Amino acid sequence: MQRNNLPKLSLFPLTSDVDTQGHLRIGGCDTVQLAQKYGTPLYILDEFTLRHKCREFHNEFARRYPNTLVIYASKAFLNPALAVILKEEGLGLDVVSGGEMSLAQIVDFPGEKVYFHGNNKTADELKLALDWKVGRIVVDNFHELELLNKLAHSAGVKQDILLRLTPGVDPHTHHHTTTGILDSKFGFPLATGQAEMAVTRAIAAPHLHLKGFHFHLGSPIPDTPPFEIAISLVLNFASEMRGKYEFELDEFSPGGGFAVKYMVDSQVPSTADYAEAITTKVIDTANELGLTLPKLIIEPGRAIVGQAGIAVYTVGAIKEIPGVRTYICVDGGIGDNIRPTLYDAKYEALVANKVNEDEAAIVTIAGRYCESGDILARDVTVPPIAPGDIIAMPLAGAYSIPMSSNYNMVPRPAIVMVREGKARLIRQRESYQDLMRLDVI
Numbered sequence: 001m002q003r004n005n006l007p008k009l010s011l012f013p014l015t016s017d018v019d020t021q022g023h024l025r026i027g028g029c030d031t032v033q034l035a036q037k038y039g040t041p042l043y044i045l046d047e048f049t050l051r052h053k054c055r056e057f058h059n060e061f062a063r064r065y066p067n068t069l070v071i072y073a074s075k076a077f078l079n080p081a082l083a084v085i086l087k088e089e090g091l092g093l094d095v096v097s098g099g100e101m102s103l104a105q106i107v108d109f110p111g112e113k114v115y116f117h118g119n120n121k122t123a124d125e126l127k128l129a130l131d132w133k134v135g136r137i138v139v140d141n142f143h144e145l146e147l148l149n150k151l152a153h154s155a156g157v158k159q160d161i162l163l164r165l166t167p168g169v170d171p172h173t174h175h176h177t178t179t180g181i182l183d184s185k186f187g188f189p190l191a192t193g194q195a196e197m198a199v200t201r202a203i204a205a206p207h208l209h210l211k212g213f214h215f216h217l218g219s220p221i222p223d224t225p226p227f228e229i230a231i232s233l234v235l236n237f238a239s240e241m242r243g244k245y246e247f248e249l250d251e252f253s254p255g256g257g258f259a260v261k262y263m264v265d266s267q268v269p270s271t272a273d274y275a276e277a278i279t280t281k282v283i284d285t286a287n288e289l290g291l292t293l294p295k296l297i298i299e300p301g302r303a304i305v306g307q308a309g310i311a312v313y314t315v316g317a318i319k320e321i322p323g324v325r326t327y328i329c330v331d332g333g334i335g336d337n338i339r340p341t342l343y344d345a346k347y348e349a350l351v352a353n354k355v356n357e358d359e360a361a362i363v364t365i366a367g368r369y370c371e372s373g374d375i376l377a378r379d380v381t382v383p384p385i386a387p388g389d390i391i392a393m394p395l396a397g398a399y400s401i402p403m404s405s406n407y408n409m410v411p412r413p414a415i416v417m418v419r420e421g422k423a424r425l426i427r428q429r430e431s432y433q434d435l436m437r438l439d440v441i
């Protein structure tokens, strides 16, 4: 078997290329040199790709549907340097915790562009949101509806809200990330009449102002029909609510969940494909039902930050089991990227210091954690490989660092942002002291 690495390079950030030594370069920076300078595991974010994706989402939706706000789903990955870029690009923010809100506050993110989600927001978190005057609170259940109404009363405000609805549409993604089916902990189901009950209670709540509806089906959603089916269901419901209660749908969000290409042979819709399908369905259905076109809120997370990030590891032990498998062990794993173990997620890998060499072997990249399930990538092709080589994994920008842990008391990696040949540290590597900082003997 002899394969070259060019198809894999297309999964990496948009600025990726190979230098004369055969080293992978991102944003004009040699990833092998970055690994030497900052140590591994190292996460590298490419500023150009990030900004490009923010603009692509805004442009593809807004040129078809001008009244669109793209809000970035912070859960995919948030840190202050990233939040500044999102703010500069004019995006809003979807937050799901007091922590994400506090982070947004320290970079002076405009509160009115912040949407607060979550199926069990605490009273303290809701108070924080009210104090900060976040744009919308996306109410998920009856408990929250009542609690928020009381808290808004105490704060002397009338809070704009959306209701999160569960349309009962299966997007056929991993069951851990399927959220819009009837049997889900999120949202008010349409099918049971609870969505209608939520509308009547929200309208009757004196300290809340019901602006519209939200749904989120799951993630990643590899095709557009689930969005179209759910849009039709929710807009029909909105029309019914208008007829019964004179409710006007000012805002509507079909959530996020836009897929990215993790593997060379996977097929996913482009941002333009998603935008075309979603905006056409909203416009056509609203016109059929005689609804005024609502403001459209789009919530991409993975699709903004996924391709911008790569993870870089150093190869240590190599275990060859003749006739069975070769394990290439690296210095990261489940602690910095739990997705392969949690969701059976698949990744490709490149040897960053040997990009020009033909791939000659099929190997499994294993992590360093004490779990047999700690496998980062199975059956990937690589050139002849040795301890000390540098492995680069693409599509590491989303849902790896934010889901990271200190399992086995391993410090979390450093993160650098690269741009035009310069790298800046945006998160320091944790030290052993950091791991014990909060412990009390």
Ligand SMILES: Cc1ncc(COP(=O)(O)O)c(C=O)c1O
Residues within 6 Å of the ligand: 073, 075, 076, 094, 117, 216, 218, 219, 220, 255, 256, 257, 258, 299, 300, 301, 302, 303
């Ligand atoms: C409510 C909501 N919106 C948006 C997203 C973002 O999903 P993705 O990162 O796949 O775009 C999620 C993720 O689960 C979510 O729960």
